[in-house]
Each structure stands twice: as C-alpha cells, then as structure tokens.
Amino acid sequence: MTTAPVLERFSVLHASDVDAFRASVSKVLTPHRLTPHRSQGVVTTDVAVAPLGSVSLIYGQHRGAELDVALTEQVDYYDVNLSWGGRNRISVGDEEIEVDERTAGILSPSMPVTMRLSAEYRQLHVRIERPAMEQRLEELLGRPVTAPLVFRPAMDLRTPAAASWARAVALLVDDLGSGDGMAGWTLGENPWSAFLVHGLLLAQPHTYSDQLMDRRAGAHRPAPVKRAMELIDADPGSDLSLERLARYAGVSPRSLQRHFHDHVGISPREYVQRTRLARARDDLSAASPGTGPTVAEVAFRWGFSHVPRFAAAYRRRFGESPSATLRAR
Template sequence: MTRPVLERFSVVDADDLDEFRVSVSRALTPHRLVPMERTGRVERVSVAVAPLGALSLVYGEHRGAALDATLTEQVDYYDINLSWGGRNLITCGDDEVAVDPHTAGIISPRMQARMRLSDDYRQLHVRFERHALERHLEQLLDRTVVAPIRFRMAMDLRGPAAASWARAVRLLVEDLDEPLGLGGVGGAVDGTNPWSGFLMTGLLLAQPHNYSDQLAERRHGAHRPAPVKRAIDLIEAHPEDELTVERLAAEAGVSPRSLQRHFRDHVGVAPRQYLQQVRLARVHDELRAALPGDGVTVTEVALRWGFTHVPRFAGAYLDRYGEAPSATLRALPG
C-alpha cells in the first residue's frame, strides 16, 4: 500500500468537501469549491500542511468528482502547483495553464485564479512567502528589487533546470517523512530551514521571470556602467536623504540626462522610481519588524525614510505590497 503524502502533517482525512475547502483556505487562499457536475459527489478528501518557515508544502487530494475552485481573494505569496496525479486547469485573466505531470502552474502575488480539478486529482502546493522570496532575490542581485517578481505561469518540468527543481521538491517530501531529516532542522519560527533557500534559488534560476535577465547578467559577470553603480550605491546607503537626480548625477560624474538614460537602459526604471522603491522596502522591513507595544507609527516610519507626503506614500505602498502600511504594522513580526 502506498504511503500517504506528508503523512506526519495530515490535517484532514474525511469525506466532507466543506472540510476540505476550509482547511485548504486556511493554508492558502479562501475560495469557493463546488463539484463541476450537479450529481457529482466527493467520496474522499485529504489535506496535509508542512510549514517550514518561508516555505510551506500543502498537499491535497480528492476522489469522486471533478471540482471547480474560484479564489475569492488575490494571493499574497508565490504558489507553485505540482500535479501528483490528474490534471488542473488554472486560469488567471487571459493566462491559462494545464497542470499535469509535465507542467507546473505558478500563481504570483496579486493574481486571482480559477481552477478546474479533475476527478481523483492530487496536488502539491509549494508556497513561498512573498517577502522572503523577494529578499532572497535581492541577495542574489545584491540590490533592492523594485517591483514584484512575476513568473511565467507555465513551468515546463521537462526542461533540465525545472526538472531538477521538481526532483528536489519530491526529495523534500520524502525527507519530511523522517523526523530527523534536514526538513526538521530550523524552520517555522525564523525561516532558516535549509530547504527554503535552496528551493528559492532553484526556482529563481529555473523559471523565467521579470528579473531573469538581471540574474543572468550577474551570474555571467556582466556589470552596470560605473555611473549607475555609484548612484545605486548612494541610494542604497542613504535612501532617506534628499537625493535629487541632479545630486545623483553629480555623485556619479555624469549629466542628469545621461544618468536617466543609463538607468533606463540598465535598471529599467528612472532614478527617482528606484529611490522610491528602496524607501518603500525600508519602510516595509521596519513595519514588519515592529513589535506590539513599541509605539511605532506608520507616519513616523514613512517620514524617517524620506516620504514627506504620507497619503501619497500610502498609495505607493499599497500598489507595491498589496496592503496598506497599517496592515503590515498590525501583522505578526517575521
């Protein structure tokens, strides 16, 4: 008899579709879940959830009926959907991907998806917390990420790098069956589980996204022009300062127009936009780290990092992180 997937982390094993929906909603995103045919009836459902800090594995399976799942909220994390058997058709706006043993589907933050799950479908969700994956990318690039990561939605698991990544995920699932394996080291509190960083790096290298070209440049030793590097170094070191384009250009040793062109060609955004995103990242980090009772306020943090117009800051923060700064401050640290 085949051993259940993530058996040690089982949270549901029943014949109740609503119990299945509630448990998956709790681990991932709230959604509506109904049989695709009126006469359809689910005979068995099971869910397992393995939290590993910045990384979580959520396994679900059902038997007896094809299901239609519609997310009622946008996701705020990165969700890689891997088929353990059966098929899942994921639709996000105009994009569509059929998840099967050869293809994974990736849902990025701010996306709201619909899924059509075949009968007897078994799926593993690999969940990366948005903050952790974007910080990991910053470490690889050695600079601030100025926009959310957007992965290509379909991941071809027959490609060499993607196939290696998928095998690593399966190895982690097997490792978690052993309480003393690497999966049991570090983890749920500080996000230092050794598997998290390895799988984050692998995903960022294996699957195309809007920072792939920059990662390739860094891996192959390509460098930005010296004026751009000098300007970025100043922004990263002192984003709270009054850093006009004229001052940045003077520090970089070029004209403002030349610096604007260099940023457009080698960074993809204007210097002013880059500065704003660095400031937003510093505010976000400070709000996330604040503890209850610290007396920290959104306004004081925003002003400290150079935002003088608080309502305008709040709008930019909402656009960047998908939530109000006050919501970040109220959330649990880490």
C-alpha cells in the first residue's frame, strides 16, 4: 500500500497520546482497552473517519510500540480490517488471523476479539452497519433473514473476487482524497456503500453463501440435479450414497457427478456434506448448553459417524468449532 497520507481530508486526530488514540477510535468503532507492548519511545497516532451512510471508512495509524487491543463490548456491525502497512494478529474465538497485504480480517456481530498491532501499523476499517448488510442479503435471497449472518473471519485477498473488492476499497480511498468523485454523492444512499455491501456478500464466504449460490443457479439446473437435491434436502441424515442419488435422479452416477459439477459447482458428496453441516449448525444454534443435545448427538443425527472429522469440517465451513456455536447460544 502507499505511504502517502490516507483520508487526510477526514483527519480527526494527530497526537502522541495512546489514550487519545483509544478514545478517538472507540467513538467510531467498539470501545476497547489499548495496552502498549514493547514500547520504542513516544507513540504517535493518527485517526481519520469518512462516513458514507451505511458504510464508514476508519483509518488508524500508530508508530512507536506494539499495541494489544481487547474489545470491552461486543461488535454490533461488520468490520473489515485491511492492512495499509504492518501486521495485525486477530484472535477470534479459537482462530488466529494475520492481517497483512495478503489477508484481511472480518469481524461479524457478537464475535469475541483481541488484537496485537505491530509497532508501525496502518489499518483501514470498512465498517458496514448490520441492518444495511442484512437488508441487502434479504434482497438477494428474496426472503427474510432469520439466522445470524456470519462471515468467514479470514479473507484471502489473493482470490479474484476478494482482490477485486479490496481494489474497489482502495479506489474509494483515492476518490475520497480527490473530493469530487462519486464519494461526494449526497442524493440517497452513496453508490460506493451499496457496491461494497453487495460485493462483500458475493466475494467472501459466509453462512448464507450456499443459499445465494442456489438462488443464482437454481433456475438453470437440469431435472436430475433438482431431483437429487430434493432428496438430499428432504432427509440429509439418511444414506445418501452417489448410487442412491443417481437411481433417484434417473441417471448414471457419472452423469449425476457431471451435472453437479456443471450446474452446482461442487460434487454431490460435497453438497450432501454442506447440507448436513447447515442442519447441524441450526441445531447447535438453537440448543441450550447442558440441557439440549451434545455436539456428538447432533453430528450423529445428521449422518456424521466420526465426531472429530465432523468438527474439522464444521470449523472449515463456519470458521468456528461446533462447541463454540453451542456456547454462543
């Protein structure tokens, strides 16, 4: 990233005061504790804030010490953390994310978070308000959203869609710097805000990604695929071997695999696993720890015979362990 001043027109703080830095950032993000670590002398800080309706850009920069950050309240918005120079190690539950030029970190509402910022760190937060994110998701799905929308916390900026989204953010920063681009739009919702919200829902995996994919592709799927998916959705915990699915769909196993690859983008086996994982997550989210079903009982209910493998697949899919989902409930 460039070392030129970032959002200079929107500067709200330039100080040699860690407490002032913490207070300034807490006003626009979540209140937190900020502890200098391995100080190298005077710590200098800068903060800039650019509001764009349902999206805000918050730029923070410090030099002179590593900083430990512990949120004292839960996040109630979506926060994409992009490194403009240096590193930020984010701990989200049991997962650690190294935010740098290749990886962004995404905080979803109610996530428990701690951070360690490198001694010279420049970070851009893209704050997106929860109602705007959920409203856009509902428009894309064509129905109300009832369960939490949770993004995968680590965003790989080397993937094409994520890279495009990050480039759009950088272009917006440049646009704000000039003062006469689309960022100055004042009639209705800022077009940049709508673009970034929509783009993030498509670029980064989250708990509704499968449903978005199904809605986009469903109208063009051949009948055998639809029949197989109906069987899977009706009873995902049953025996759903490729042979059984193919017989039900009325095609050969090889043809069914080819149809799924061409029209769903994944194999029948992976679609079965994703469906089972989604049902398991629904059960864990609704369960009461101590009185409801255990993780093992939920795994067996939905066709997983090996609990450790279920837990590993669940973590890859949702970014947290099954027990973490149960504890959160």
